[in-house]
Amino acid sequence: MQLKVPGPMVVSDFTQQVEAIIGQSVSKCYQCGNCTAGCPAAPEMDFGPQRIIRFVQLGLKDLALTSNTIWTCASCVTCTTRCPQEVDITGVMDALRIIAQREHYPVQDRYVTALNDIFLGNIRTFGRQYEIGLIGKYNLRTRQFFKDVMLGPKLFFKGKLKLLPHRSGNVREVREIFRRVKEESAASSANRAGRA
Amino acid sequence: MRFAYFPGCTAPGSAIEFEMSTQAVLEPLGLQFDEIPNWICCGATMGHTTDDNLALALPAKVLLNAREMGGGLEVATVCAACYNRLRATNYEVQHREDRRAAVARILGEEYGGDVGVRHLLDIVVNEIGTEALSEKATKKLGGLKVASYYGCLLVRPPKMVAFDDPEEPRSMDRLVDAIGGEPVDWTHRTECCGGSFTLSKISIVRRLVNDILSAAKDAGAECIIAACPVCQPNLDLRQAEVEKQYGEDYGIPVLYFTQLLGLSLGASPEAIGLDKVIVDPRPLLSAKGLI
Known part of the structure; x- marks a missing residue:
């Protein structure tokens, strides 16, 4: 795909923003394409992981954060494992997803973010995952009322779906962890804004 | 221990x-x-x-x-x-x-x-060891052809998690060998099943699961074993819909490695939850005289 990149699209501190999260420089990537070649989800991506790394190197923030690639990455870590330059490509994908959410970028994939949101909300409420609640809430939130509707009874009659949540005795502490994580993440974003 | x-x-x-x-x-x-x-x-x-x-x-x-x-x-x-x-x-x-x-x-x-x-796989293979395991396994699997599926998270990224090779792991294969099964040589030991997308991006999951099941079938596997509670349901619970979409007929039981291990150590089919698996493994295991 041909890309025309006008100068103003470059965000000067974007590369450092990503590197601060992954704790590593992305400049070592020499664009060999090994990551894209081995990526199981590449057929569904608008840009392969190799291109995304290039966007990060060049500070092309909008291109990186609005591509469907970051929401199509399955976090299988094949790319990071095979990178001859030891660039943590999966870590970059995480960093981009985190930045996109913190900075409220228009998210290309509401299915993935809705699932994450409900999954983490369940941990906050119960301390543990609540599987039937996860599936039910997810289908409601994404308006896919009949998705997997045939699988529910299969699981239920095998005794694999518990109707009631399995709570941890640590729920109060878990809520405190979520509260402090929010503060910590807000503080690191504010520090970055202060430096910029 | x-x-x-x-x-x-x-x-x-x-x-x-x-x-x-x-x-x-x-x-x-x-x-x-x-x-x-x-x-x-x-x-x-x-x-x-x-x-x-x-x-x-x-x-x-x-x-x-x-x-x-x-x-x-x-x-x-x-x-x-x-x-x-x-x-x-x-x-x-x-x-x-x-x-x-x-x-x-x-x-x-x-x-x-x-x-x-x-x-647990690391503990069994590297602490207990395959030799001791072989002695403890009183009910050998009689050459059952098993495809060991490792998936992603057990082996990658190697610097953080690996107790085995990230591209060509063999821990589970060695375990199968020790308890009398025949580990099949196959191509998709560490290919991703799309686990994190099992609720959100089912079309990707179906494509990847089809590739894995098809590779296991081509290698002559009678069953697959997994060490991950996200991989197993993807391969087992979604097997029927994958067969339908791709016009295939796999019928391959997908078990947890602990289920075959338990069987070889003399546990009853009920104790290891064989009835909980969706693609029923009992006809296969019964035909082999294992249950």
């Missing part, structure tokens, strides 16, 4: 047969798993794709709770996803001062990554 046990959220529900068969193999193997009191969820993939601080804080809390049990116990888990998150957290706090400080601010307690984390 005694460990602090982290069952993970799938243990009481969707992966109940993984939990049942794990409990069934402990005593014959001379292992004691003491559950970590009040354990919480590790955050899984949803945690690390949403917030880098949450991704470390939840597993670090689990590891601190394990440390409070005393005795310098290592943590044992059977869930490949939990295993990966706990090991990744240890690696991050050991190697990055900024991450360690952030975790300490969030939890109000220092954690430096000193609680060891082991997967």
Whole structure:
């Protein structure tokens, strides 16, 4: 795909923003394409992981954060494992997803973010995952009322779906962890804004 | 050998047969798993794709709770996803001062990554060893052809999690060999099943699962074994819809490695939850005279 990149699209501190999260420089990537070649989800991506790394190197923030690639990455870590330059490509994908959410970028994939949101909300409420609640809430939130509707009874009659949540005795502490994580993440974003 | 046990959220529900068969193999193997009191969820993939601080804080809390049990116990888990998150957290706090400080601010307690984390497969193959295992396995599997499926999180990224080769792992194959099965040589041991997308991007999951099932069939496998409660349902529960979409007829039972292990150690089919598997493995095992 041909890309025309006008100068103003470059965000000067974007590369450092990503590197601060992954704790590593992305400049070592020499664009060999090994990551894209081995990526199981590449057929569904608008840009392969190799291109995304290039966007990060060049500070092309909008291109990186609005591509469907970051929401199509399955976090299988094949790319990071095979990178001859030891660039943590999966870590970059995480960093981009985190930045996109913190900075409220228009998210290309509401299915993935809705699932994450409900999954983490369940941990906050119960301390543990609540599987039937996860599936039910997810289908409601994404308006896919009949998705997997045939699988529910299969699981239920095998005794694999518990109707009631399995709570941890640590729920109060878990809520405190979520509260402090929010503060910590807000503080690191504010520090970055202060430096910029 | 005694460990602090982290069952993970799938243990009481969707992966109940993984939990049942794990409990069934402990005593014959001379292992004691003491559950970590009040354990919480590790955050899984949803945690690390949403917030880098949450991704470390939840597993670090689990590891601190394990440390409070005393005795310098290592943590044992059977869930490949939990295993990966706990090991990744240890690696991050050991190697990055900024991450360690952030975790300490969030939890109000220092954690430096000193609680060891082991997967049951690693414990069985590398602590107990295949020779001892072979002696304990009184009911040999009679050459049952087994495709060992490792998936992603048990072996990648190697610097954080691997006790085996990230591209060509053989731990499970060696286990199968020790208990009298025939490990089949196949291509998709470590290919991704799309686990994190099992609810959100089913079309990708179906494509990847079809590739894996097709490779197992081509290699002549009679069943597949897995070590992850996300992989197993993808290959088992979604097998019928994958067959329908791709016009295939696999009918390959997908078991947890602990179920075959339990069978070889003399556990009853009920104790290892063979009836919980969707593609019923009992006709195959019965035809082989194993149940």
